[in-house]
Amino acid sequence: MSRHVPIRLGMVGGGAGAMIGNVHRIASRLDGQFELVAGALSSDPDRAAASAADAGIARSFTDFEEMARAEAGRDDGIQAVSVCTPNHLHFPVARAFLAQGIHVICDKPMTATLEEAQELAAIARSSNAMFVLTHNYSAYPMIRQARSMIARGDLGALRLVQVEYAQDWLTEDSDSKQASWRGDPAKAGAGGAIGDIGTHAFQLARFATGLRPERLAADLSSFVPGRRLDDNAHILMRYADGAKGMLWASQVAPGTENGLKLRVYGDKGGLEWQHEAPETLWFTPFGQPTQKLRRGGPGTVAGHSRVPPGHPEGYLEGFANLYSEAAEAIRTGRIPDTLPGIDDGLEGLHFIDACVRSNAADAAWVEVMA
Amino acid sequence: MSRHVPIRLGMVGGGAGAMIGNVHRIASRLDGQFELVAGALSSDPDRAAASAADAGIARSFTDFEEMARAEAGRDDGIQAVSVCTPNHLHFPVARAFLAQGIHVICDKPMTATLEEAQELAAIARSSNAMFVLTHNYSAYPMIRQARSMIARGDLGALRLVQVEYAQDWLTEDSDSKQASWRGDPAKAGAGGAIGDIGTHAFQLARFATGLRPERLAADLSSFVPGRRLDDNAHILMRYADGAKGMLWASQVAPGTENGLKLRVYGDKGGLEWQHEAPETLWFTPFGQPTQKLRRGGPGTVAGHSRVPPGHPEGYLEGFANLYSEAAEAIRTGRIPDTLPGIDDGLEGLHFIDACVRSNAADAAWVEVMA
Amino acid sequence: MSRHVPIRLGMVGGGAGAMIGNVHRIASRLDGQFELVAGALSSDPDRAAASAADAGIARSFTDFEEMARAEAGRDDGIQAVSVCTPNHLHFPVARAFLAQGIHVICDKPMTATLEEAQELAAIARSSNAMFVLTHNYSAYPMIRQARSMIARGDLGALRLVQVEYAQDWLTEDSDSKQASWRGDPAKAGAGGAIGDIGTHAFQLARFATGLRPERLAADLSSFVPGRRLDDNAHILMRYADGAKGMLWASQVAPGTENGLKLRVYGDKGGLEWQHEAPETLWFTPFGQPTQKLRRGGPGTVAGHSRVPPGHPEGYLEGFANLYSEAAEAIRTGRIPDTLPGIDDGLEGLHFIDACVRSNAADAAWVEVMA
Amino acid sequence: MSRHVPIRLGMVGGGAGAMIGNVHRIASRLDGQFELVAGALSSDPDRAAASAADAGIARSFTDFEEMARAEAGRDDGIQAVSVCTPNHLHFPVARAFLAQGIHVICDKPMTATLEEAQELAAIARSSNAMFVLTHNYSAYPMIRQARSMIARGDLGALRLVQVEYAQDWLTEDSDSKQASWRGDPAKAGAGGAIGDIGTHAFQLARFATGLRPERLAADLSSFVPGRRLDDNAHILMRYADGAKGMLWASQVAPGTENGLKLRVYGDKGGLEWQHEAPETLWFTPFGQPTQKLRRGGPGTVAGHSRVPPGHPEGYLEGFANLYSEAAEAIRTGRIPDTLPGIDDGLEGLHFIDACVRSNAADAAWVEVMA
Structure with missing residues (x-):
């Protein structure tokens, strides 16, 4: 897969006003490796639609389960999803997309409970899709x-x-x-x-x-x-x-x-x-x-x-490093050991x-x- | 013009190995306000083609004059161009695009000589297109x-x-x-x-x-x-x-x-x-x-x-501020007084x-x- | 007691090569409030004599008990003593001088054991002499x-x-x-x-x-x-x-x-x-x-x-602050609450x-x- | 001359309220190399007397010329003088003491005019006494x-x-x-x-x-x-x-x-x-x-x-370095090239x-x- 064709990305959570959703969007864009094309940015229909429009996202959903199914069914469906919800939703969202073979890039902590984390680890290990945790x-x-x-x-x-x-x-x-x-x-x-x-x-x-x-x-x-x-x-x-x-x-x-x-x-x-x-x-x-x-x-x-040194890079660049490593991993199938994942x-x-x-x-x- | 439709951007100069070309590309992308679609990244045909492919640029040129004409002639031609060449080319490149009514975002110093600067100033003042100088x-x-x-x-x-x-x-x-x-x-x-x-x-x-x-x-x-x-x-x-x-x-x-x-x-x-x-x-x-x-x-x-404060922003974010202000100016026609231009x-x-x-x-x- | 007549000071420990002994000497001298006139700088006679000469000390002893008695017996004997020995000697030295009514300025920790500390506290509380601890x-x-x-x-x-x-x-x-x-x-x-x-x-x-x-x-x-x-x-x-x-x-x-x-x-x-x-x-x-x-x-x-601000003061000046507060306390009998002592x-x-x-x-x- | 016997020091200027006079006094005392015994701290008799008493100075003068003569005439007269006056007095004061063979430690600038500086340089070069300039x-x-x-x-x-x-x-x-x-x-x-x-x-x-x-x-x-x-x-x-x-x-x-x-x-x-x-x-x-x-x-x-490193030394210690070098020079007759003097x-x-x-x-x- 050419590195010059952006990876199709979706997002769950991160509606207007959310700090971390915007961070994920910028980080995904910074090196030109991803294109954000679908999202379930809010469970509130109006807010979801407005947030998606504001972020320039073509396909907007209000239900992440539906989004996972719909995207998995399209030829041009998303290849990866960013999970930017509050913690308690990380588990069901990640589970839903992994189940559809869609790579997951998830904010931390991975889940709300240790039991969920253990269950998600089991799911991720048996999935063909990757799980990336943004310990930026x-x-x-x-x-x-x-x-x-x-x-x-x-x-x-x-x-x-x-x-x-x-x-x-x-x-x-x-x-x-x-x-x-x-x-x-x-x-x-x-x-x-x-x-x-x-x-x-x-x-x-x-x-x-x-x-x-x-x-x-x-x-x-x-x-x-x-x-x-x-x-x-x-x-x-x-x-x-x-x-x-x-x-x-x-x-x-x-x-x-x-x-x-x-x-x-x-x-x-x-x-x-x-x-x-x-x-x-x-x-x-x-x-x-x-x-x-x-x-x-x-x-x-x-x-x-x-x-070059002396031209300050910062938080967004660090975050973008993870996205670019994830892109490389998605393209090559090789996960670098510096990319945090399910074990982390x-x-x-x-x-x-x-x-x-x-x-x-x-x-x-x-x-x-x- | 909706802020959710990226502005179509071209680039002259900034081929592989050039520091500032990559900076302009990242800065233009960071806030999702531009889409880089055309370029004359090098006067060497092979290098131009390879650099354009590497940057995911659809339309590659080797001659900036030709690029200016061609893009001006397309319905989906570029709306703005980034000038990332060595200094002596800033003047002819900027002139060529301004002549076609294409906005120019130019690296500094504006030109190689004071005479060129004065001539460019005259051109810019009579043009409908904007001239932005990236004093980042x-x-x-x-x-x-x-x-x-x-x-x-x-x-x-x-x-x-x-x-x-x-x-x-x-x-x-x-x-x-x-x-x-x-x-x-x-x-x-x-x-x-x-x-x-x-x-x-x-x-x-x-x-x-x-x-x-x-x-x-x-x-x-x-x-x-x-x-x-x-x-x-x-x-x-x-x-x-x-x-x-x-x-x-x-x-x-x-x-x-x-x-x-x-x-x-x-x-x-x-x-x-x-x-x-x-x-x-x-x-x-x-x-x-x-x-x-x-x-x-x-x-x-x-x-x-x-x-938020404490999450370091740096050089690229500063550069991106100029691009986003330029985007806003292009969309609205109002040039904020914080955006460096021809007088600067x-x-x-x-x-x-x-x-x-x-x-x-x-x-x-x-x-x-x- | 005029603040213009230096207080007569002795020292126990702090022979040549000891870091903290020299610090106490400089600190005592810095504001001109003390004059170092007697010392038992080492238990080794040669080293004691050489160290005393090197520090310009008039009366040199090898035994702190003897020093305490001898100084207490002179009209011009020391009014205070600095204790700069290794920790295990703090207790017997401080005890010996307090017993003679001589003020003690002691390095920390106050004693080697909690039991000694408790005993010294009892002694100090019943003494007319002051006990100062150099928590500088x-x-x-x-x-x-x-x-x-x-x-x-x-x-x-x-x-x-x-x-x-x-x-x-x-x-x-x-x-x-x-x-x-x-x-x-x-x-x-x-x-x-x-x-x-x-x-x-x-x-x-x-x-x-x-x-x-x-x-x-x-x-x-x-x-x-x-x-x-x-x-x-x-x-x-x-x-x-x-x-x-x-x-x-x-x-x-x-x-x-x-x-x-x-x-x-x-x-x-x-x-x-x-x-x-x-x-x-x-x-x-x-x-x-x-x-x-x-x-x-x-x-x-x-x-x-x-x-004035911007002219750096440092470690020795801080240490000297304690000595000057101790001098003031010795002269006036009033112990400021900023001066560390037996309770500390x-x-x-x-x-x-x-x-x-x-x-x-x-x-x-x-x-x-x- | 033993380094354990302090050098007898005088001071001109530096009365109560003067910043730099106090700095010279502390610096001279810090390493125990000087003893301040005479002074003309002010031309006002009352202020001179009060300032001298405050500084613990035994012999107080109101006229620096008289002080120079009187001290030169005593067996225990001062060996060196610190000049802490406003600039215009540096020249006459330094001249008076050099004329009596008394070493001068003078604040900067050396004199008020270039002509005075040249004259003082000539005087100093023909004198047996040293001239030290406190470029601390x-x-x-x-x-x-x-x-x-x-x-x-x-x-x-x-x-x-x-x-x-x-x-x-x-x-x-x-x-x-x-x-x-x-x-x-x-x-x-x-x-x-x-x-x-x-x-x-x-x-x-x-x-x-x-x-x-x-x-x-x-x-x-x-x-x-x-x-x-x-x-x-x-x-x-x-x-x-x-x-x-x-x-x-x-x-x-x-x-x-x-x-x-x-x-x-x-x-x-x-x-x-x-x-x-x-x-x-x-x-x-x-x-x-x-x-x-x-x-x-x-x-x-x-x-x-x-x-040791990490225990901050500062302005007074730097100043004291000059005094201690001056003391060493006075004792040995050898002037280190790091000690600022008449040429500086x-x-x-x-x-x-x-x-x-x-x-x-x-x-x-x-x-x-x-």
């Missing part, structure tokens, strides 16, 4: 750089993984659309901050280091009165081979915006990366000066850059589940994959 | 924010404008494609660093402050042996109403990447912005704490954001010309618009 | 600023306290003098990193926020083979009134130097401070732009500055003890003051 | 590091020297004591910002690079109505061997504090240093990652550190003179040493 932060070029450096031993044996993701937008009670479904267990699942951003931090550490998380102890809080899910999580981590870490996820830290930060230390060196300055990776070989590694600059591996989704739900179990036992240690 | 840095949201704040008087009466643009990629002699035409007066025009990046710095200061540059004194250097155009420029500026400034443009400053920086000071406050961290604008009302203003964050004006291009050539005249007189003061 | 980080002007702002409610009700202190100098096994006693439980006490730097982080959070620590869960590690004390500590904290926090102390994080960092978040705002840029305090009133508060600059309270020392030992107890129970929650 | 910024360890690296060729042949010193405290008209004499040509000399801070920037560039300044073109401004001396200077520099530079000095740039910044670029690499983060030097060998060099850290030369002072006055001459000719090029 792991697609930043300098995170890829970190992963390569750690894998080749630049840090030596790993000891410490400090990861955090701090936001402030839920510092006060909010009735915004974004906030309301995230605060509703029926739509978000068992995790508040741990599901929404904790899973990103968890996956980022996992992706960059390759370390298997074994046990955790989680102290969850809901600081805002009336909030039913956690808005802050303090977590101790124990990884395979004796590495340890901390994970902090918060949505009530005033002055932070989208403060994802990863620091990894081994017996030969250390790395630091911050999302809000994503083009730089700080590398210290122990006993030598700290090096400022820059996307596309000296000392970095090639790949995933569109413009399953691990994410195990993480949420473990946090909730640990917290219920007053932050006792629990197995992550129990 | 002025489309960063926080530069727009700076412009708004200065215009409403947050800094008081302006006194100082310190602007610089430092790169290091020409520290040594280079025979890369990018370097070679930029170093050739026949293709680049009279300016080396002043044309390639000095015009950006000049326009950025002009755009943000609104100050009219009156006189300058320029000390140009060609540090690398054999280089025929300047690779460093040290310039003193005098603006209207007594404001003064410095402008430094260099391509031989090791350790800098794309170091565009603007600082503006008035009698009531100061602003600082750096391209490599473009989402932040530092604002100090005199006698009060410095404020960190962030794209989309508290204290900023709305507009030009795709994702003409000023840029006056700037280059003034630098060369001043330098020839050992950095004597000259009128910018003489 | 809490004497940085911008930490004092943070304390004031929190106390007056700028952050609202506190929710989160994230504190860390990361170093890399013990990444590999070391036989330096500095490293060897710190790694020996007989000299350092029960804490490695938690005693050496964890107590600083603990006290800094306590000092700035005023929050009482109630429970903690500590996961301690000794990553370097053969090391007998912890070189990394991951700690969850629970404070009074529902505030929670994390505390990370590490001496095996390559690329960090003296990375003490404090972040505090309440329901109305947040503060961030980093030791390696100690002159800046970042303050975000929720929903407003982040402010960059600078020592001595707009929006800050007066006090503890020697030079006792809390520090409770912290170490709690960490060890929690760690022994696999990071179970324990009472801090049990 | 060149005593920062990382500036010493830069000087070493440049001298050994780490940057290759130098091309560019960008230096700036920006403050904001004179943005508005001020009648503070600090501001008033600096704005009075009779006391400050011919230079406003160029004398007060421009000379620092000039000397810093000279010190770090070793380049001889040959010509300059200076555009001076007095932005604040009624101000008689410059408050902003935009200067183009030409150094020996074809290197070029810019120098910006401003006291009307809101949001800057004490913003001294040096950037040097050669054909093999670049260096950047900022005063407000003085412990870091950024070094880029062309084509390699930028290195973060830290005082006392890997890759740096030894010397001038009191505490003379160059500084040539710089001011050249700026004024150039500005009078509408920023024409003039010889620096004409």
Whole structure:
């Protein structure tokens, strides 16, 4: 399949006003690898139609089941679908499209419950269609750089993984659309901050280091009165081979915006990366000066850059990296190991589940994959 | 004209290996407002064809004159063309398309010579088609924010404008494609660093402050042996109403990447912005704490954001802002005053010309618009 | 007592090659409030004499007990003594001088064991002499600023306290003098990193926020083979009134130097401070732009500055702030509540003890003051 | 002479309320190398006496001539004097003490006029006493590091020297004591910002690079109505061997504090240093990652550190480095080439003179040493 013919893409969720739907649309378009042709952007017929028109989508549906069937029946039907709904719909939507052999590109967390995640994993493994999970932060070029450096031993044996993701937008009670479904267990699942951003931090550490998380102890809080899910999580981590870490996820830290930060230390060196300055990776070989590694600059591996160093790339470009890798995978049938998928989704739900179990036992240690 | 039907776009120049051509393609695609359907990406037939195929362009030409005529003759011909050639072709290409009533989106500097710029200005003013100059840095949201704040008087009466643009990629002699035409007066025009990046710095200061540059004194250097155009420029500026400034443009400053920086000071406050961290604008009302203003964050004006604060937007998003403004202008016929055009291009050539005249007189003061 | 006559100071420990002894000497001298006239800088007679001569100390001793008696017997004997020995000697030295009515300025942790701390507390409370503990980080002007702002409610009700202190100098096994006693439980006490730097982080959070620590869960590690004390500590904290926090102390994080960092978040705002840029305090009133508060600059309270903003003050100046406050207290008999003393020392030992107890129970929650 | 016996120091100027007098006192005390025993801190008798008492100075004078004679006549008279007066008194005071064979440690600029500087140079050269000029910024360890690296060729042949010193405290008209004499040509000399801070920037560039300044073109401004001396200077520099530079000095740039910044670029690499983060030097060998060099850290030369990397040292420590070098020079009679002296002072006055001459000719090029 020529890379010059865009892949036909559909979308479920992501109607007008949804932040992440627009992100998926831009990311899919950025490298010219996808063409968005069908969508069920809302279950409300008027809103679905208006949103589709606004997004320039030719075929608009209100029911994702119907969309899956209809698209599967067309010669020019969609080849892949982006799932941009609230969490509780990820499972039925993904299931419906996988059942029709349509590739799924799904937002995280993969499902609302661990049971759904396990069921979806079974479905995905028996499907010919691919399942891609948009853990976009792991697609930043300098995170890829970190992963390569750690894998080749630049840090030596790993000891410490400090990861955090701090936001402030839920510092006060909010009735915004974004906030309301995230605060509703029926739509978000068992995790508040741990599901929404904790899973990103968890996956980022996992992706960059390759370390298997074994046990955790989680102290969850809901600081805002009336909030039913956690808005802050303090977590101790124990990884395979004796590495340890901390994970902090918060949505009530005033002055932070989208403060994802990863620091990894081994017996030969250390790395630091911050999302809000994503083009730089700080590398210290122990006993030598700290090096400022820059996307596309000296000392970095090639790949995933569109413009030279010093021309900032950011969030949308990182997201687009996943879409372009997905396109390549769809065209070639070969899934790169840097593309998050069903196993990452399953691990994410195990993480949420473990946090909730640990917290219920007053932050006792629990197995992550129990 | 509905904003949901993409504008048909052509491209001249920007064949495989060209940095800026790919930037224009991504920027045009990012917001879904353009569809690239025709191109003369190279004068070499094989390279033109291969580049067009690679970019998914349906109609490929090798001659831009022919392309202009052919497209103008089709019902579904292009409505606008992106000019991504070396500088010396900007003039004939823009002229050809304007003559056919096709809107032109042109890279900077506008032309290779001041005479061409003046002629193009005359052509553009009598044309029904629009001329847009991609001074992309002025489309960063926080530069727009700076412009708004200065215009409403947050800094008081302006006194100082310190602007610089430092790169290091020409520290040594280079025979890369990018370097070679930029170093050739026949293709680049009279300016080396002043044309390639000095015009950006000049326009950025002009755009943000609104100050009219009156006189300058320029000390140009060609540090690398054999280089025929300047690779460093040290310039003193005098603006209207007594404001003064410095402008430094260099391509031989090791350790800098794309170091565009603007600082503006008035009698009531100061602003600082750096391209490599473009989402932040530092604002100090005199006698009060410095404020960190962030794209989309508290204290900023709305507009030009795709994702919430803390999700980095960068170079491509800034470039895309110009394309989206151009799309809006094409659809509505109303050209916003933030969209650089023929006057900005003409000023840029006056700037280059003034630098060369001043330098020839050992950095004597000259009128910018003489 | 005139502030223009220096206070006569002695020193125990801090012989040639000791880092902290020299720091105490400079800090005592910086504001001209002390004159160092006697010392027992080493138990080795030759080294004691040479170190005293090198430091310009008139009366040199090898035995601190003898020094305490002799100085107490002179009309011009020392009025205060600095204790700069390894931890295990803090207790007997402090006891000896307090018994003679000589003020004690002691390095942290206060003692090697909790039992000693409790005994010293009893002694100090019944003594006429003062006991000052050099928790120098809490004497940085911008930490004092943070304390004031929190106390007056700028952050609202506190929710989160994230504190860390990361170093890399013990990444590999070391036989330096500095490293060897710190790694020996007989000299350092029960804490490695938690005693050496964890107590600083603990006290800094306590000092700035005023929050009482109630429970903690500590996961301690000794990553370097053969090391007998912890070189990394991951700690969850629970404070009074529902505030929670994390505390990370590490001496095996390559690329960090003296990375003490404090972040505090309440329901109305947040503060961030980093030791390696100690002159800046970042303050975000929720929903407003982040402010960059600078020592001595707009929006800050007066006090503890020697030079105007922008002239960096650092570690030695912070340390000197404690000495100058101690001098003022000695002269006036009034002990300011910003001067750390016996209660802070006792809390520090409770912290170490709690960490060890929690760690022994696999990071179970324990009472801090049990 | 033993280094353990402090050198007897006097001071002229620096009475209560003077910023720089207190800085000299702290710097002289910090390393225990000086004892301040005599002073003429003010010409007003009451203020002189009160200031001396406040500073713990035994012998107080109101007339510096009398002080010079009296101290020279005592066996325990001062060995050196610090000159902390407004600029116009530097010359007569330095002359008086040099005439008595007393070493002079003088603030900058060396004198108020070039003629005085030349006369003082002649006096100093024929004197047995030393003349030290407190260009304190060149005593920062990382500036010493830069000087070493440049001298050994780490940057290759130098091309560019960008230096700036920006403050904001004179943005508005001020009648503070600090501001008033600096704005009075009779006391400050011919230079406003160029004398007060421009000379620092000039000397810093000279010190770090070793380049001889040959010509300059200076555009001076007095932005604040009624101000008689410059408050902003935009200067183009030409150094020996074809290197070029810019120098910006401003006291009307809101949001800057004490913003001294040096950037040097050669054909093999670049260096950047900022005063407000003085412990870091950024070094880029062309084509390699930028290195973060830290005082006392890997890759740096030894010397001038009191505490390990990561424990911030600052302005007072830099100033103290000069005092300690002066002490060493006084004790040994050997003057290190890093200690600024009469030649540096003379160059500084040539710089001011050249700026004024150039500005009078509408920023024409003039010889620096004409």
